[in-house]
Amino acid sequence: xxxxxxxxxxxxxxxxxxxxxxxxxxxxxxxxxxxxxxxxxxxxxxxxxxxxxxxxxxxxxxxxxxxxxxxxxxxxxxxxxxxxxxxxxxxxxxxxxxxxxxxxxxxxxxxxxxxxxxxxxxxxxxxxxxxxxxxxxxxxxxxxxxxxxxxxxxxxxxxxxxxxxxxxxxxxxxxxxxxxxxxxxxxxxxxxxxxxxxxxxxxxxxxxxxxxxxxxxxxxxxxxxxxxxxxxxxxxxxxxxxxxxxxxxxxxxxxxxxxxxxxxxxxxxxxxxxxxxxxxxxxxxxxxxxxxxxxxxxxxxxxxxxxxxxxxxxxxxxxxxxxxxxxxxxxx
Numbered sequence: 001x002x003x004x005x006x007x008x009x010x011x012x013x014x015x016x017x018x019x020x021x022x023x024x025x026x027x028x029x030x031x032x033x034x035x036x037x038x039x040x041x042x043x044x045x046x047x048x049x050x051x052x053x054x055x056x057x058x059x060x061x062x063x064x065x066x067x068x069x070x071x072x073x074x075x076x077x078x079x080x081x082x083x084x085x086x087x088x089x090x091x092x093x094x095x096x097x098x099x100x101x102x103x104x105x106x107x108x109x110x111x112x113x114x115x116x117x118x119x120x121x122x123x124x125x126x127x128x129x130x131x132x133x134x135x136x137x138x139x140x141x142x143x144x145x146x147x148x149x150x151x152x153x154x155x156x157x158x159x160x161x162x163x164x165x166x167x168x169x170x171x172x173x174x175x176x177x178x179x180x181x182x183x184x185x186x187x188x189x190x191x192x193x194x195x196x197x198x199x200x201x202x203x204x205x206x207x208x209x210x211x212x213x214x215x216x217x218x219x220x221x222x223x224x225x226x227x228x229x230x231x232x233x234x235x236x237x238x239x240x241x242x243x244x245x246x247x248x249x250x251x252x253x254x255x256x257x258x259x260x261x262x263x264x265x266x267x268x269x270x271x272x273x274x275x276x277x278x279x280x281x282x283x284x285x286x287x288x289x290x291x292x293x294x295x296x297x298x299x300x301x302x303x304x305x306x307x308x309x310x311x312x313x314x315x316x317x318x319x320x321x322x323x324x325x326x327x328x329x330x331x332x
Contacts, residue, residue, distance in 0.1 A: 008034040009131075012053075014044035014068070015060035015089065020112060024058060027120045031127060041066035048075050053084045056130055058110065060089045061097075069104050076105035085130040107133070154228040156206055157213035162235075165227030169237055169285035172225065176239055177282030184246035186236040187276040187292040188216075188253065191304040193232035196271075200264045208262045212271070215257050219249065235289075243279055243309060250275045250307040274299035275307035 011033040013024045025035040036054060038044050041063045048057055059068035066074075068088050075082060088106045090097055091113075101109055108126055112118065152164040160168065176183040190212070197205040209232065216234060220226055225237040238246055254273055261268035276296030280288045291310035299308040 008032050009056065010034045010036055010054035012044060012047050012057040012059075012084070013037045014039075014041065014058065014063060014071070016040065016064050017060065017062075020060070020089070020118075023118045024123075027118055027123055030120070031124055033127070040064060041068075041071045044071060045074060048084055049078060055083075055085060055134065056087060056127065057084045058087045058089055060112075062091070069100055069106070072101070072106050073104040085134060087126065087130070157210055157228050159213050159234070160225065160227035162227060162229050165225060165229070165235060165237070166285060166289075168225055172237060172239065173280055173282060173285055176280060181240055182242045183280035183282075184238045184241040184243070185276075185278045185280065185288050185292040186238065186246055186250055186253075187229065187278075187289075187296050188234045188236070188250075188273050189230070189275075189296055189300075190232040191272045191274055193271070196264065196269070200267075204264050208264065208271075211262055212258075215260075216253070219253060219257065235292075243277070246277055246279075247307060247309065250277060254305065254307060272305035274304045276310065277307060278310040 009032075011028050013021050013028070013035050015021050015024070015037075016039045021037045021039075025037060028035040033056070036047065038047065042065065044057070044059060044063070047053065059071055061068040063071065068090075072086050072088065075084075075086070082105070085108070086106050087108045087110050088101050089110050089112050090101075091111075093109055093111055098109065108130065110118075110123065110126060152161060153159065154161050173183065193205070196208060209228075213226075213228065213234070216226055216236070220236070223239060225235075227235050229235040238249070241249070254275060258271045258273055261270055274296055276292040276294070276299060278288050278291035278295060295308045295310040299306050302308070
């Protein structure tokens with residue numbers, strides 16, 4: 001019989017019974033599966049725990065070194081997210097065996113008569129059930145991942161949402177405080193972006209915001225954090241960046257990235273941004289964010305299209321007069 005094509009789903013056949021292995025392999029190839037025979041439990045477990053396990057595993061309950069039930073139970077214990085459909089090969093499907101199989105995490109049982117003749121139609125039906133169940137599992141997993149993504153990311157730009165970014169900043173702050181390394185905040189607000197929406201419409205405005213997000217990603221390292229922090233505002237959290245480095249990055253974003261034209265219908269427009277910068281120094285992200293917002297407000301007040309570092313307000317006090325000094329001295 002011709003071997004199954006390379007794209008065929010793989011099926012592990014774990015049995016020391018050579019006649020049974022041959023029958024199953026031929027039936028699997030006829031059903032467009034690619035069989036992978038092994039003769040002991042150790043080899044079967046290594047295949048099932050590999051980075052790319054087979055779609056289906058047929059485990060003989062009479063393996064010489066370990067039973068198929070024990071093998072399934074060990075796989076259930078070790079694998080955090082099992083991908084293979086486990087089919088136990090049994091000679092008798094009594095109530096005790098069925099219950100033990102369920103406890104071990106077995107998905108299905110296939111009866112192997114003592115005559116040694118496999119019912120190919122029954123195998124086909126069970127493999128079809130396995131394929132449908134795995135397809136539904138993949139769909140459910142994809143839907144769960146999509147729901148998780150939408151719960152934590154901005155729907156327009158795909159960046160972290162404001163709430164999710166803040167939740168990520170707390171453990172990042174703990175890490176840089178523990179390591180004694182800098183963490184810079186860069187808060188960017190597009191200048192007069194409401195005019196873009198007014199002149200070209202919100203659809204064009206949304207397209208430009210997505211392009212701004214895409215361009216910002218190109219400036220980011222894999223461990224930097226980037227989120228949409230408002231209608232036309234973005235927050236970058238940059239581990240390992242000191243004041244000089246983050247100011248240089250802000251200037252590059254403002255003078256290079258934003259000066260490249262954005263498509264706005266038939267027109268090409270350029271944008272400017274005001275940027276506020278602040279350093280964490282291991283303090284609460286909420287405190288540092290307030291400082292970045294104050295620095296951003298200062299950039300807006302100074303004419304926009306610039307970046308400003310947060311500087312703490314000066315604490316000035318009037319000099320003590322000689323009379324006041326004498327009074328305090330007399331009281332003490």
